Amino acid sequence: MNLFILGTGSLARLCYVRFHQDTPIMVGRQFGAFHFIDRHGQKSEYHPRWIHWGDRPGRMPHVVLLAVKWPALPAVRIWLERWGRQALVVSLLNGMGQETALVPPLDPLQLSVASTTDAVSRQDAPNRQTWATTVTHHGQTFLTETAHPYEERLKSRAQALNLDWVWENPATMHQRRWSKLIANSVINPLSALAARSNGEILTMPLWRLASPLVQEAEAVAQHAGIAISHSLPDIEQLARATQHNRSSMLQDVMDGIPTELDAITGYILTQAQHRGLPVPTHRAVYDLMKHLNSPG
Numbered sequence: 001m002n003l004f005i006l007g008t009g010s011l012a013r014l015c016y017v018r019f020h021q022d023t024p025i026m027v028g029r030q031f032g033a034f035h036f037i038d039r040h041g042q043k044s045e046y047h048p049r050w051i052h053w054g055d056r057p058g059r060m061p062h063v064v065l066l067a068v069k070w071p072a073l074p075a076v077r078i079w080l081e082r083w084g085r086q087a088l089v090v091s092l093l094n095g096m097g098q099e100t101a102l103v104p105p106l107d108p109l110q111l112s113v114a115s116t117t118d119a120v121s122r123q124d125a126p127n128r129q130t131w132a133t134t135v136t137h138h139g140q141t142f143l144t145e146t147a148h149p150y151e152e153r154l155k156s157r158a159q160a161l162n163l164d165w166v167w168e169n170p171a172t173m174h175q176r177r178w179s180k181l182i183a184n185s186v187i188n189p190l191s192a193l194a195a196r197s198n199g200e201i202l203t204m205p206l207w208r209l210a211s212p213l214v215q216e217a218e219a220v221a222q223h224a225g226i227a228i229s230h231s232l233p234d235i236e237q238l239a240r241a242t243q244h245n246r247s248s249m250l251q252d253v254m255d256g257i258p259t260e261l262d263a264i265t266g267y268i269l270t271q272a273q274h275r276g277l278p279v280p281t282h283r284a285v286y287d288l289m290k291h292l293n294s295p296g
Helices: 010-022 070-083 098-102 151-160 170-194 205-223 232-241 248-255 261-275 280-292
Strands: 003-006 025-028 034-037 043-046 049-052 063-066 088-091 111-116 119-122 131-137 141-144 165-168
Touching: 003 010, 003 070, 010 025, 010 034, 010 043, 010 063, 010 119, 010 131, 070 098, 088 098, 088 151, 098 111, 111 170, 141 170, 151 165, 165 170, 170 205, 170 232, 170 248, 170 261, 170 280, 205 232, 205 261, 205 280, 261 280
Parallel strands: 003 025, 003 063, 025 049, 034 131, 063 088, 088 111, 141 165
Antiparallel strands: 034 043, 111 141, 119 131
16 A cells, blocks of 8 residues: 655654554655654654655555645645545544645545544754654544545554544534534634643633633534534543643644644634624634734
């Protein structure tokens, strides 16, 4: 199975570690060897083969794991148009809505939208000579069933590698993604605004925004046909389970790079606007985050 991983960030590295026996090729702007610390604290070093976005891959991909941030989507689209026309593409993009930018060049039936509860953080040195990634929460990965010809191969490899991967029908996955979106719309921006870990924000006054954020997002989901309610306790439990983790949005702010705000809070704002629903708390958080993440 010719496996490619688009991206070189923390989630992409987790994908590489899990499938390193298959010698996957990573695709990104720059990369090299990296240290990986698993959930038991064991440290290993990996030397993946990687290529630049503009490089010829050398072999045609059967399966592509998409693990980038949304600003990389233009490069992803070009790469898939050139090399991924026949591949099964598993999208691990955070948030919702970005995958529409990939259809075309992809056929909808070759795109498996996935969702993971794994939490991984990066500790890369500023000089980019030392790369490091740590698993801060071990979870599950859920994928949408597609009936793509290469799907059975991926299922067989995941089973052989004892990966906690589960395939679900599109309707179930859509509900699951909305649940994760709501959790991310609370934990990610609040942790980024507070500059605190997931567990620390639970004890801060800023967490009082969690309840209206959840209520507004649940109302939007319900108008979109997704039955979600009373999810705040589960979100608080998730924050406790990942208490030492810095959310991806906080990591992006600390690194001075664009966040995934538009794919998380921005998606809720767009869906609310289409349905004429008020979401003032999400709008306030969105505006604060835009100010926080603006240059200068």
